[in-house]
Amino acid sequence: MLSATSRRAGAGTPAVRLDRSTLVLGGTTIWRDLRLEIGSGEFLTVIGPNGAGKTSLLKVLLGLLPADGEIDVLGRPPGRGNPRIGYVPQQKAIDPDLPLRGRDLVRMGLDGARWGPGLGSQVVERQVAAALSSVGATAYADAPVGRLSGGEQQRLRIAQALIGDPLLLLLDEPLLSLDLHHQREICAVIAGWQRDQGGSVIFVTHDINPVLNMTDRLMAVVGGRWAVGRPDEILTTTTMTELYGSHVEVVRVRGRVVVLADTGDPLGSHHDLAALPEQLQAGV
């Protein structure tokens, strides 16, 4: 494992760099002329309504989706199979009968892509055990994955992404369907990894609030338009109104951010940027 200091030696090169990048999917412009640079050790949060292209950004960086423009990920063009990128895709239900333990799921992050049946070794077992304990999942590592709760499964997926010792962590809605308590725990695991290892994070979410204090920079994507900056620069009524192309109000309630679209606005039918229903509940 690389130590945090040796990682910082390469701090000059950005973790991710997109220059004049355009992505068009099925005739729809997802983003145009995107310029984005993520420094090593930086935490970028990506927000936007459903279908705005948040997941597409991760897929482009993983080399699963081609986009125009200059794109560098960890100093080279995006390509599949880069072991220095950890990826946690959107949660999906797992068959409760699937004969697979948390331990097995995590191990796939280490050597699941290799050929051959893959017999166990003590080195591999130790690495898996270390990854499990780093996310606090040791207690249920031997239970079938499909029978665990959403929060427990999410910890295992993060351990799976971290076991390859990545420099860049891509997370797609990792807090979706988790209660507040589990949201906080997952955030703490990610913050702890970033503090100890100095890696970069791209965190895709529809609700900025759980990660507001971890976010170095915020990117908002709406209908082909985008804006990147410090959270307090982006989360303003002016910037958001410009992005949405119609009047949008950004208000702060009890230290949390709520983005309100005008009623009758077609965008109101989408998920609002900061998950309005949850906000109303939390604010009461």
Place this chain on the structure above:
Amino acid sequence: MTALVHYEFVQNALLSGALIAVVAGLVGPFVVSRNMSFAVHGIAEVGFTGAAGGVLFGVDPVIGLLAGAVLAALGIGTLGVRLRDRDVAIGSVLAFGLGLGILFLTLYTRYATEAFTILFGTITGVSRGDLILLSLLGVLTMAALAAISRPLMFASVDPEVAEARGVPVRALSIAFLLILAVAVAEAIQVVGVLLVLTLLITPAAAAQKLAVRPATASLLSVAIAVTVTMAGIVISLVTPYPASFYVSALSFGSYLGARLVGPRLALRRYRLVS
């Protein structure tokens, strides 16, 4: 009963039955985790058409069966790229294949008895030559499966991450369909086209009710498949009824047993809320 072992047809039946059961038992867990029961059924029915075509054109029915199964697997793999398309692709390939089978059946009038044996299995009709061919195919299938098992497992349970990690998800899916085609052609020798699922699904389904580790599930699946096949063949030798029936009955019994015992085992092991 031990005297039966001296007959060559009994030896052939038991040897090929054991080998086929091992192959089916190893392939089964992947069929279950990839939700491919319908593909197994489709491949088997087109295999039947291949065998019927073989008889019509004077080719060894086992070769015809294999050719039909492989063509069906390739057809399903090409047409059913996305999971959503797969069911429809299988249904279409299966229906067309069976249609051809009916044509062959009409063209070749002596065919009725042969059709019956392919549909319901004739393990006691396996010749020494068949045994060699089946062994060769079985060993090839197992070697191929061993080579791809780890990335295949990754692609089966976690396709998004597997793809990002450089696993050739699409190529593996085709490779597995081909392995499956050979396994189906083999299983048809024991239980016939209509009962292949009893060896390719049921033992694996029973095993996954009992095991939590991938390797244990595979071992259990093989153990169940071999046990029910051996027992089914032996019982059929001393009774007037076909092996296919006994194999499918024992297989189903093992599944029911596993469903009864499995949840209790799980509760005792993890004290999880079910």
